[in-house]
Amino acid sequence: MSIVLDYLVMLPGPTNVPTRVTSAMSTPMINHRSGDFRTLYKDIISKTQKVFETTNDIVVLTSSGTGAVEASVVNLIKKDDLVIVPVNGEFGTRLADLVDNIGGRAIRIKAPFGENPPIENIKEAFDNNRGVKALYAIYNETSTGTTLRYMDQLGKLCKNNGAFFIADAVSILGGDHLPVDEWNVDVCVTASQKALAAPPGLAPMSISNDAKKYMIENPPATQYLNLKRYFKYFGESNETPFTPAISLFYAYREALDMIIEEGLQNRIDRHKQCAKAVYAGLEEFGLTPFAKENARSNVVIAINYLQGMDDKKFREILSSQFRVLLAGGFGELKGKVFRIGCMGEVTGYHIMRTLSAISSTMEILNIKPKGDGLSVAHDILTAL
């Protein structure tokens, strides 16, 4: 696959966008109220369903992932609704705050950053609170590099308790396993620029029949994130209620095509293998992941800085001398960790170049890598 790169974009979104996806944005402009658009949108929806592994309704918002997460809240949560939110990072914190801000009552199931709360604590929250309306789970906590490994069980728990199950899969969908229907996810939210490897600006989401029915009967007062309007327009004419980012829709379709051509399982395996190589290589260098082993993400890898590794200096050298982009820490972790996006069209080449640049940058900063992480990573990447 050919990728035009200036930077090697190893961020937790945006990620490297393949030229085939970029080129799709040059498709000449069309009318968003026409058969041309309807054909495009229907195609996008059926391909999104494949990637989400769902038969649920799909809505593609022109917004960041935050917009779609907010849509999942303002369309489902009303005054005094009880909402369980596992909180172990910035995005969980934000989500719980949003629930409270709009009048719901968030029940925060906390765990130290870098760990997942024991699922028993979530079960208990259901047992101790009558009439829980919904459970919001951040499947992948981008700020800390952790992934909730019991999403399937959360789906069952929600089903048994008559609660909506909402998965914030913004930084993970397309890079790890998330069979929406099998896991009983009522609302699944993601964004175009993460593991889907399209440019930023779109936020696809799936909505179950039960959630859709509720949203249609209880729409929010506002317009732009009012999903009832999206259902209405799509139902009547396969269009969106407001002018969509047409060029990005073309790019997103191309990205979906690439995912389907590769096959979802192959793609997930590739992410897993790349992540394994990153973790092993960096540990060999003497670096340690921020997340506890059983919570580690395959798509966003957060690494503790060693003493003497200044965040700004480290990433500045990587960016200007090696043109490799990594992210810094977020919120509480600012300056304490760096984060590698291992997502989208990531391959062995991306990993080796990134590890090589990190190793070289450590040398420049007079922090000698402990061992030969490059060989360790190479072995993992080339293992059958």
Next chain:
Amino acid sequence: MSIVLDYLVMLPGPTNVPTRVTSAMSTPMINHRSGDFRTLYKDIISKTQKVFETTNDIVVLTSSGTGAVEASVVNLIKKDDLVIVPVNGEFGTRLADLVDNIGGRAIRIKAPFGENPPIENIKEAFDNNRGVKALYAIYNETSTGTTLRYMDQLGKLCKNNGAFFIADAVSILGGDHLPVDEWNVDVCVTASQKALAAPPGLAPMSISNDAKKYMIENPPATQYLNLKRYFKYFGESNETPFTPAISLFYAYREALDMIIEEGLQNRIDRHKQCAKAVYAGLEEFGLTPFAKENARSNVVIAINYLQGMDDKKFREILSSQFRVLLAGGFGELKGKVFRIGCMGEVTGYHIMRTLSAISSTMEILNIKPKGDGLSVAHDILTAL
């Protein structure tokens, strides 16, 4: 100027996007938390200020125009706030409804569609209501092809009454006169895909110091359209709070460059001349504009169908046989009018090809054009 076209996009948005703008979207991906992005965003903001003729703060949302209009409402209007809204079309209706839906109290100053309400009625509304919080004016009513020709006076009226003045300039900014500071516009909202001639997906808006202060002190409960967050991120680091549609930002900057290179006054004159040719040409064909003469827009031209001109058939022939895209009517006007977007990079070529295609399509539908509208238009377009 070279434009790659499949369709001639004569819609009231999206419009024809010049190749230079389209090509900018291929710029390799960058980190939205980096100097690369900050440079891009600052450049966009200063160029947007030029085009808005303002020194006010600029925010560029990743959303449609509706998103930015909604932002102007949810950040300014609180429970029971009195809001004057001239209503003479679908977008005025929607805006007034949104104000009511979120708990404000819209004072609708109605006029028949196709006409502007007398400014005296708006003055009276200020006189008859104490403590009006804001006046929302749809500068160009896209649904009917009318432009409010007394925006400058509305600005003075608001100033004298201590009310915020908000201009919904979604379908007009860049195509007609709108000096934000001179006209005392507190919040001016537009969208990328209209007279600015970029692809859809971005909504630039300007916010005065007074409005900004109010928004910072009274933020809404939600996140995505919460302008306080945009001010905070921009103030701290010249970034956006949520991942922006980076590729569209590059396109939008290029579109701004084209506007500045041409010169705002030249651009407005060009729109005016093109519109004059369209109106005169179509009237010569025997068609009549929907809007009353003193309210007619230079950017969106709504034309009444003659008997026997079926909307679907007419626009289908134009689209499939001539590859010219026109829009149909909207809401109440569905099937009764067609609409021509005369905006963005529109030139004499676009106008002549459109008029020629309309004339030919009328012939195909057995409705003989009355007179030689093509020569009439050509004379106007080639007049010095």
